Amino acid sequence: MKTSKQIGKSVNRLEGYLKVTGAAKYAGEYDVPDLLQGYIVNSTITKGKILEIDESAAHALSGVVAIFSHNNRTKLPWFDIMYADMDAPPGTPFKPFYNDQILYNGQPIALVVAETFETARYAATLINVTYDEEPFETELAAHLDDARDPKKGIATLIKPLPPSANGDFEKAYNDADAQYAGEFIHGTEHHNPLELFTTTTVYEGDGKLTVYDKTQGTSNCQIYIANVFGLHYKDVRILSPFVGGAFGSGLRPQYQLFLCVMASLELKRNVRVTMDRAQMFTFGHRPQTIQKTRFGATADGTLTAINHTAIAETSQHEDYTEVVVNWANMLYPAKNTLLDYKLVPLDVFSPMDMRAPGGSTGLHAIEATMDALSYILKVDPMELRLLNYAERDVSADKPFSSKELKQCYLQAAEKFGWANRKSEPRTTRRGNRLVGTGMSSGIWDVIALPAKAKASINKKGKLKVKSAVTDIGTGTLTVMTQIAADSLGIHIDDVTFEYGDSNMPLSPIQGGSYTTGVVGSAVKAACESLKKKIFKKAKKMNNSTFNSVALEDVVFEDGSIYLKQDKSNFVTFKEIIADNDGKKIKASKNNIPNVLKLKQYTRAAHSAAFVEVEVDEQLGIVNVTRAVTAVAAGKIINPKTARSQILGGMIWGISKALREETLMDHNLGKYMNTDLGEYHIPVHADIHELDVIFVDEKDDIINELGSKGVGEIGLASMAPAIANAIYHATGKRINKFPIHFDQLL
Amino acid sequence: MQDKNSSNTTNFSSNSNATKVQLHINKTTLHLHVMPWVSLLDAIRDHGKLTGTKKGCDHGQCGACTVICDGKRILSCLTLAVMKDCSEITTIEGIANGEVLHPLQTAFIEHDAFQCGYCTPGQICSAIAMLEEGKADTRDEVKEQMSGNLCRCGANTNIIDAIMEFKDKRNE
Structure with missing residues (x-):
């Protein structure tokens, strides 16, 4: 069969049929015999101690099998390290049911296991808990004076703390012809993937478990469960082939996994534990963050001074950090900088990476400050970015591995029609609505990590590639299949990619926009290794034309090896395997990035968003009527699924700027809007014309594929562009997200 | 909190309170013996083993559990199974004609028009029944009428594109 190149092709999602017919099975949907159902009871106080858990009424209910709490939990390890997972920040990981201490409101404190879901749910309401309450603190704004430097740990390797100050910021800022200082307030957000966190544990006997879990890391959960419950790694199999959204919430093992496994091991039964929607607000979240900026520029628009500080919340037990303030000087080469990032520990659960963590927070402050400066300087906002375009990352004194941001600005501006813009705010109306346009830059770093993949080819000439990686809806299955097909020169229908299973070769957690680059490079490397082995076998065949030929002299195409010089000389993979007594040829590759080479460069994806809004000042309504985002993210493996990632990011930007926030009653230390009726995300009626452009960008440095990843970059530039468009429409600079109607009336 | 003593007298999960319910799901009759408080969603998923219908909130706020019941789209999480005795129900598993996709x-x-795929069954069931309702003609009307079905991945524009294309082809 003639093969065509798959990389760069808009292949439809390979699991599409399963998803549109309801056949795709998520973690809580496996039909397991004699399944028990668990329901979790959460703390109703914020800090203190459990005095008593009265389970008598719940126990009296027929159908209740067991109730677990710190009183009767499994013996657990003492050492923190045993609870650490691949995404654990410095500090002490949360240990469910460890003791009687309450660390935050909503902490899981008991698990009811019953014959039916309804019985478990009802029994959970019958459990009476008495507490000894202690005073607590949950409000970031009230504790800014307590901010301190974050602790360092493994996590800070891929989340660098701010670079040290450069030049003399105060002098440069005071001398500047134009200055803008802003304070930016961001509330808490929760990931809220549509699928509830669920675990189904199949008790296989002899301390063996098969676990269907909602996660972004099967290997991560396998290591965690084995360490915590003292099981052999090989006896714990975590499966997660379909994940109903995650956005960072599945980067760490969540507590329903722990509880489900504990119940299963104690009862020696199959158990399912599912969170309800309110419980989806009782673990990691995007942290409330308060930022301040002071930027100064000369009259010609040259940015001379950048001061960007952020204070974010964390829990009392872990120092969760994100990269908030490092971006400004990567984008704009000012010589005088002062960057600072501090934490305030509060009585909340540890925050957690949520789509474009840090970047989406920091870029709002940076890009709104740039926008404000452009009006003070009377320079077009895009022109100001071009005037301060960084050809080199001065913050790290390194070149970029590639950077086509300029093309992002120009191509998006062209498509948007930016040139026709009236620069004065409040000058355009459509009916009774004010119309404004705004733009923003976006940046997201490219992370390199090791990953492993296995590849094998059978007598039918079918290629199978395996990795433990998940596909959280990003298109990983499809993209990996495309990469494998091209690597071996084989038709895409002859490739199977197996994934979402901890029995498969180790993969890092799926996040940070790095999966395509990291796992894709491992898939390519495994296929390259397989090619060598296939070629070696081909050379050994009787009367082989390839006897005295080197690997460089052949091409792998159409499921065959061809002599480059003379394409009439070829041998098919099937013939090679037949000669190998029909035995599969296998290869395995642990792909380790060349850190020494990578360290010499700043590696980042870029974007530019242009947005039009309509604002009704009588009703305070904002509509994002149209938007264009141009993205430079290296090689785009699948433009269709990549476009969907960017569209998703843009819609998350609309949500961040205008809709979503978890509100806390600080008198109770409890989130108030813990359901999808009150936690607002955009609905279909909120979403209008959205356009995506992928700018050509070649990068030979970042990874084997030259692919930077597109999960976060669409969000990074969108939210600030909306805030800037609202300023242009109304003349009101609103630096608090989400922007609510009351601020616009 | 419930009165602790009253629960002792309720034989909560034994079959003494269970009710016989017949659901005609995807042209197959499902005979169930369920407690009156079992939602139609849980009956379909746990008893009927049809897990294509999704639970996203269990509160009627996300639309993931949408099924077509007697020709109308309903939220199966806000419906008790006993309310739909003898009803004709179509779930996502009944939308295709055998192997041939709708x-x-x-x-x-x-x-x-999907990424993670979790809202997809609800979106598809909702869209098919919505077009039958005949209230939505323009793109704006379709968006409005589909707004009870949330998508967290942000596939919104692709979902509406798919529905509009199907609607326009259907009307040709």
Whole structure:
């Protein structure tokens, strides 16, 4: 069969049929015999101690099998390290049911296991808990004076703390012809993937478990469960082939996994534990963050001074950090900088990476400050970015591995029609609505990590590639299949990619926009290794034309090896395997990035968003009527699924700027809007014309594929562009997200 | 909190309170013996073993559990199974004609109208019944009428593109 190149092709999602017919099975949907159902009871106080858990009424209910709490939990390890997972920040990981201490409101404190879901749910309401309450603190704004430097740990390797100050910021800022200082307030957000966190544990006997879990890391959960419950790694199999959204919430093992496994091991039964929607607000979240900026520029628009500080919340037990303030000087080469990032520990659960963590927070402050400066300087906002375009990352004194941001600005501006813009705010109306346009830059770093993949080819000439990686809806299955097909020169229908299973070769957690680059490079490397082995076998065949030929002299195409010089000389993979007594040829590759080479460069994806809004000042309504985002993210493996990632990011930007926030009653230390009726995300009626452009960008440095990843970059530039468009429409600079109607009336 | 003593007298999960219910799901009759408080969603998923219908909130706020009941789209999480005795129900498993996909399902694949796929069954069931309702004609009307079905991945524009393409082809 003639093969065509798959990389760069808009292949439809390979699991599409399963998803549109309801056949795709998520973690809580496996039909397991004699399944028990668990329901979790959460703390109703914020800090203190459990005095008593009265389970008598719940126990009296027929159908209740067991109730677990710190009183009767499994013996657990003492050492923190045993609870650490691949995404654990410095500090002490949360240990469910460890003791009687309450660390935050909503902490899981008991698990009811019953014959039916309804019985478990009802029994959970019958459990009476008495507490000894202690005073607590949950409000970031009230504790800014307590901010301190974050602790360092493994996590800070891929989340660098701010670079040290450069030049003399105060002098440069005071001398500047134009200055803008802003304070930016961001509330808490929760990931809220549509699928509830669920675990189904199949008790296989002899301390063996098969676990269907909602996660972004099967290997991560396998290591965690084995360490915590003292099981052999090989006896714990975590499966997660379909994940109903995650956005960072599945980067760490969540507590329903722990509880489900504990119940299963104690009862020696199959158990399912599912969170309800309110419980989806009782673990990691995007942290409330308060930022301040002071930027100064000369009259010609040259940015001379950048001061960007952020204070974010964390829990009392872990120092969760994100990269908030490092971006400004990567984008704009000012010589005088002062960057600072501090934490305030509060009585909340540890925050957690949520789509474009840090970047989406920091870029709002940076890009709104740039926008404000452009009006003070009377320079077009895009022109100001071009005037301060960084050809080199001065913050790290390194070149970029590639950077086509300029093309992002120009191509998006062209498509948007930016040139026709009236620069004065409040000058355009459509009916009774004010119309404004705004733009923003976006940046997201490219992370390199090791990953492993296995590849094998059978007598039918079918290629199978395996990795433990998940596909959280990003298109990983499809993209990996495309990469494998091209690597071996084989038709895409002859490739199977197996994934979402901890029995498969180790993969890092799926996040940070790095999966395509990291796992894709491992898939390519495994296929390259397989090619060598296939070629070696081909050379050994009787009367082989390839006897005295080197690997460089052949091409792998159409499921065959061809002599480059003379394409009439070829041998098919099937013939090679037949000669190998029909035995599969296998290869395995642990792909380790060349850190020494990578360290010499700043590696980042870029974007530019242009947005039009309509604002009704009588009703305070904002509509994002149209938007264009141009993205430079290296090689785009699948433009269709990549476009969907960017569209998703843009819609998350609309949500961040205008809709979503978890509100806390600080008198109770409890989130108030813990359901999808009150936690607002955009609905279909909120979403209008959205356009995506992928700018050509070649990068030979970042990874084997030259692919930077597109999960976060669409969000990074969108939210600030909306805030800037609202300023242009109304003349009101609103630096608090989400922007609510009351601020616009 | 419930009165602790009253619960002792309730034989909560034994079959003494269970009710016989017949659900005609995807042209197959399902005979259930369920407690009156079992939602139609849980009956379909746990008793009927049809897990294509999704639970996203269990509160009627996300639309993931949408099924077509006697020709109308309903939220199966806000419906008790006992309320729908003898009803005709179509779930996502009943939308395709055997192996042959419904044109809207094909349009969803072509337009990449899903990412994680968790809201997809609800979106598809909702869209098919919505078009039958005949209230939505323009793109804006379709968006409005589909707004009870949330998508957290942000596939919104692709979902509406798929529905519009199917609607326009259907009307040709």
